[in-house]
Each structure stands twice: as C-alpha cells, then as structure tokens.
Amino acid sequence: MRTYAQEGRPRGARGLVPVIQLLAVLAAPAVGAQGATQGATLFTQRCATCHTVGEGDRVGPDLHGVLERREEAWVTRFITSPGAVIDEGDPVATALLEQFNGIRMPDQQLTPEERTALYAFFRDCTQKGKGACKPSPAAKMGTDATPEEIARGRRLFEGTESLAKGGPACFGCHDVRGVGVAGGGTLGPNLTFAFARMGERGMRPALAKLDTSMMGPLYVKAPLEEEEQYALKAFLADASRDGSRPRPDRDFFYLGLVGTLAVLGFMGVAFGATAKRGQP
Amino acid sequence: MSDALFSAIPYVAAGAAVAGVARRLMSRAPAPTAGTPWTPSGRAVLAGGAIVALNHALGLLAPRVMQAFNASPGRLFTLEAVSLIGGLLLAWGLAGLTLRRARDGQWGSAALLGLVLTQALSGLYLAVALRWGSAWYVHVVVPYLRSVLVFQPDAALLAQAPFVVQLHTLSGMVVLALAPFIRARPVSAAAPLLVTPREETAG
Numbered sequence: 038m039r040t041y042a043q044e045g046r047p048r049g050a051r052g053l054v055p056v057i058q059l060l061a062v063l064a065a066p067a068v069g070a071q072g073a074t075q076g077a078t079l080f081t082q083r084c085a086t087c088h089t090v091g092e093g094d095r096v097g098p099d100l101h102g103v104l105e106r107r108e109e110a111w112v113t114r115f116i117t118s119p120g121a122v123i124d125e126g127d128p129v130a131t132a133l134l135e136q137f138n139g140i141r142m143p144d145q146q147l148t149p150e151e152r153t154a155l156y157a158f159f160r161d162c163t164q165k166g167k168g169a170c171k172p173s174p175a176a177k178m179g180t181d182a183t184p185e186e187i188a189r190g191r192r193l194f195e196g197t198e199s200l201a202k203g204g205p206a207c208f209g210c211h212d213v214r215g216v217g218v219a220g221g222g223t224l225g226p227n228l229t230f231a232f233a234r235m236g237e238r239g240m241r242p243a244l245a246k247l248d249t250s251m252m253g254p255l256y257v258k259a260p261l262e263e264e265e266q267y268a269l270k271a272f273l274a275d276a277s278r279d280g281s282r283p284r285p286d287r288d289f290f291y292l293g294l295v296g297t298l299a300v301l302g303f304m305g306v307a308f309g310a311t312a313k314r315g316q317p
Numbered sequence: 318m319s320d321a322l323f324s325a326i327p328y329v330a331a332g333a334a335v336a337g338v339a340r341r342l343m344s345r346a347p348a349p350t351a352g353t354p355w356t357p358s359g360r361a362v363l364a365g366g367a368i369v370a371l372n373h374a375l376g377l378l379a380p381r382v383m384q385a386f387n388a389s390p391g392r393l394f395t396l397e398a399v400s401l402i403g404g405l406l407l408a409w410g411l412a413g414l415t416l417r418r419a420r421d422g423q424w425g426s427a428a429l430l431g432l433v434l435t436q437a438l439s440g441l442y443l444a445v446a447l448r449w450g451s452a453w454y455v456h457v458v459v460p461y462l463r464s465v466l467v468f469q470p471d472a473a474l475l476a477q478a479p480f481v482v483q484l485h486t487l488s489g490m491v492v493l494a495l496a497p498f499i500r501a502r503p504v505s506a507a508a509p510l511l512v513t514p515r516e517e518t519a520g
Contacts, residue, residue, distance in 0.1 A: 196388045209452025217390030222449035293401035
C-alpha cells in the first residue's frame with residue numbers, strides 16, 4: 038500500500054512528505070504545551086477544590102502520575118461516572134472510596150478535547166516532577182474563594198494593601214457597594230455587579246490584561262500579579278452576590294456645602310470680632 | 318482634544334504669563350499695604366485658593382506621598398472633603414468679587430475673574446461628579462503636567478480621560494497665564510482687588 042501510495046503521488050507531493058512529517062514533529066511539543074495549559078486551567082476550575090497534582094491528598098487523592106498508575110481508559114471511565122465504576126465493584130475504585138472516607142466524586146461531563154487537555158496537563162506534570170506543577174492561582178473560580186482571599190481582595194481594591202508592582206488601587210476610580218467611608222470613585226464604572234455581568238470567563242482575562250483605553254496605559258508597567266488578580270476577582274464575585282439594598286450615599290456635595298458654611302461662619306465671627314476690637 | 322492643543326497650550330500660556338509679569342513690573346503699581354482690611358470674599362478666595370492650590374501642588378510635586386496618603390479610604394475622604402470646602406470657598410469668594418467688579422463697571426477685571434470662577438466651578442463639578450479626584454489626578458493628570466515641565470508633552474493618559482478633565486487641565490493653564498493681568502493695576506487710583514471701597518476709605 039505504501040509503495041502504491043508513494044508511486045501514485047506526483048513527484049512534488051512525494052517531496053513534501055518528509056517536510057510535512059518534520060513540521061508535524063516540530064509542532065507537536067507546541068500543541069502539547071497548549072493542551073497542557075488548557076488542561077491546567079481546566080484542572081484549577083474543575084478539580085483543584087478536591088485534588089492536587091504533586092502536593093498531597095486533599096478531599097480526593099493526589100493526581101500526580103495518575104496516568105502512569107492507571108490505564109487511561111480506566112481514568113476516563115472513572116472521571117465520567119465514578120459512581121458507576123464503584124457500583125460495578127471495581128477493586129481500585131472501592132479501595133479509593135474507603136481511603137477517602139466514603140466520599141464519592143461527582144460525575145464530570147468533559148468533552149473529549151477537555152479530557153485530552155487534562156491528560157496532557159497530568160503527563161506534563163509527571164515529566165516536570167513532583168511539586169513543579171502548581172496551577173495558576175488566578176485560574177481558580179472566583180466563587181470558590183475563602184473569606185481570607187475575599188478580605189485581601191477588598192484591601193487591594195481599597196488600596197489599604199498596595200499592589201505589588203505599584204499600580205493604582207481600583208478605589209480611586211471605581212465604586213463597589215459597601216467600600217470606603219462614602220463609596221469608591223466615579224471616574225470609572227461601578228463594579229458591584231461586574232462579576233455577575235462578565236462571569237468567570239470574562240473577569241479573569243479582564244483582570245489579567247486591564248487593557249481598557251484608560252487602564253491599559255496605567256497598568257502596562259504595573260500589571261497585577263496572579264494572586265492579586267484572584268483576590269480581586271474573589272472580592273468582586275462576593276460583592277456581586279450581595280443582594281441587600283444599597284447603602285444610601287452620603288451626599289458629598291451637601292457635606293462640602295455644610296463645611297463651607299461652617300468655615301464662612303467661623304471666619305465671620307473671628308474677623309468680625311477682630312474688626313470690632315480694632316475700632317476706637 | 319487634539320495632541321497639538323496639549324502640546325501648544327502649556328507653552329503659549331507660559332509665554333503669556335511671562336508677558337503679564339513683565340507688564341505688571343513695568344506698570345509699577347503700588348502693592349496693597351500690609352494693614353489693609355480684607356473683604357469676606359477676599360478672605361474666602363485666599364483661604365479656598367490656598368487649600369485648592371496646596372492639593373494640586375502636592376500631587377504635582379510629590380505624587381508618591383499623595384498616593385501613600387490616599388491609601389486609606391478614610392484619609393482620602395478627609396482630603397477630598399477639605400478640598401471640596403476649599404473649592405466652594407474659592408467659588409463663593411470669586412463670585413462675590415466678580416459681581417462687585419461688574420457692579421463697579423470694571424468689565425475687564427470682571428471678565429477675568431469670571432474666567433477664574435468658571436475654572437473653580439469646573440473643578441467643583443469634577444470633585445463631585447467624578448469623585449476622588451486626588452486619587453486619579455496623580456495617575457492621569459500629573460504625568461502629563463510633569464511631561465510638560467520637562468518639555469516632552471505626553472498626553473496619552475489625559476487624552477483618554479473625560480472631556481471635562483481635559484478642559485479643566487488646559488483652562489487651568491490659561492487661568493494661570495492670565496493671573497498676572499488680573500493683579501496688574503496700571504491705574505493707581507483703582508481700589509485694591511480684595512478690599513471693598515468702604516473698607517479702603519474707612520482705613
């Protein structure tokens with residue numbers, strides 16, 4: 038067949054065969070790396086709440102080297118429906134269930150492409166060695182944040198904790214319900230429901246790039262670190278869940294007006310008294 | 318606004334200010350005496366102007382200090398409230414002086430004071446409608462002002478700001494350029510600006 042195929046091709050096409058194969062070989066690592074990156078994101082969003090890769094057991098087992106310990110087909114079957122594999126009486130699945138206090142993993146509806154990316158991530162981690170495969174903190178779901186992460190996000194937003202690379206705090210230009218003494222700035226849009234509007238998919242790249250016409254030049258030399266991106270995302274996710282009635286805004290202008298009248302009154306009394314004392 | 322305006326206006330304004338100072342020196346107008354009593358409007362202009370000028374100058378000369386000060390929402394609010402009171406005092410005082418000049422028929426002086434009043438009112442609008450100006454001023458406007466001072470005007474950030482911010486910045490330069498003309502007193506018989514005719518004759 039091979040002979041026939043080669044002979045059947047024109048001379049030019051035959052000459053291209055090794056070139057195409059070479060290109061495929063050269064492109065393979067790049068494609069694999071891209072898959073591993075997508076897999077890392079997927080792992081952070083779907084698995085990292087219960088599993089680690091090389092950092093020990095959590096609610097579920099450490100998945101470092103999982104594709105070397107188990108058959109890929111078994112892993113696929115287990116991920117798709119752990120309950121079914123356990124109920125079949127699979128000895129490995131039963132042992133895992135016992136080891137992890139009878140907690141059953143929920144079914145994961147992954148597309149074949151997502152599974153491929155996830156497996157590429159697992160293999161990449163195995164190659165790099167244990168502990169070398171920490172997923173990006175920014176990739177974690179904003180809604181999975183701990184109270185400490187939300188509190189840090191609030192501090193970063195208000196500016197009480199400085200951004201690591203010296204960028205300006207969000208508070209000067211943006212408002213979120215309940216921040217500061219009288220709310221945040223109004224040069225930029227109100228971000229109270231930004232997370233609800235943009236969702237996880239929109240918020241993560243927005244915080245990573247900060248490339249709006251105003252913020253782009255401001256943050257190009259002082260981008261947010263990944264932990265900062267996550268803390269801010271967590272804070273905004275938490276703020277967007279706040280269904281309470283908004284706090285009535287203290288009217289900044291009326292406050293200034295009252296202050297001005299007080300100062301004018303003081304000046305009138307002070308200088309009026311001085312003028313009277315100066316009279317003969 | 319076009320880049321040409323951001324590049325040209327600061328230096329044209331500086332040239333006009335130099336001419337104004339020269340004119341004032343050549344006119345040899347008598348300075349108000351130290352003991353001259355002040356009108357309430359004059360006192361308001363001086364107190365408010367000092368607060369507003371200090372706020373703007375601090376951001377321009379020490380932006381990192383101002384950024385550090387504003388790192389607490391409480392401190393930022395206090396600074397903004399004090400600056401707003403300063404701005405309102407300035408606007409109230411300028412309104413009084415402008416009306417007095419207009420009543421006295423000194424239309425040129427009234428027009429110049431009216432221009433300063435417009436600038437103060439646009440600043441008040443910024444302070445209230447686009448609040449926490451002291452926070453964004455150091456990041457949006459100060460880089461432009463500093464670039465102007467080193468003769469390499471770069472309005473990349475300011476050009477993205479709302480129109481009223483751009484207008485306030487450029488008209489501020491025009492007002493600074495006209496300031497020497499406001500104080501210039503070629504006619505020695507005219508009453509000092511910050512003193513009422515009644516107070517002057519009483520003294």
